[in-house]
Amino acid sequence: MGRTGADGARPLDGREIRVWKSFARSLIVVPRTLEADLLEHSSMTLGEYQVMVMLSEAPDHSSRMSELASDVGLSASRMTRLIDGLRRRGWVEKRRDGCDRRGAIAVLRPDGLAALEEAYPAHLAAVRRHVMDHLGSMDLETLAIALEAMSDAR
Secondary structure (H helix, E strand, C coil): CCCCCCCCCCCCCHHHHHHHHHHHHHHHHHHHHHHHHHHHHHCCCHHHHHHHHHHHHCHHHEEEHHHHHHHHCCCHHHHHHHHHHHHHCCCEEEEECCCCCCCEEEEECHHHHHHHHHHHHHHHHHHHHHCHHHCCCCCHHHHHHHHHHHHHCC
């Protein structure tokens, strides 16, 4: 494991290995933990919650489905299944895009906004408990910049 990679990348040192392993594990554990908490308090998955938050913050509570998929890192087919599930619950509606008839627009309905507002306090407490409380006095601005750079480097 200590050899230089095929592209000449230098090996990780001990501190970097610890950071990488901890980060990789947190990518699995934290979303599972947050989703379990959401399901317990609202019967909403983390993906559904994230999409509904994005819709709640969008102008007219609506967004192109392709943009939503990109913003949350889902495939178009996965986004369609997620939106279809939210439609069955009466939380979101799907409309044809007036400008591009091939595209679809997801719109957060009033019942969806109410469900989101109901789920928010418990989810906020879980995010604080499982994420923010562990960051202590860390420089959050620097952390945010690094995380944004990682997610933008697709």
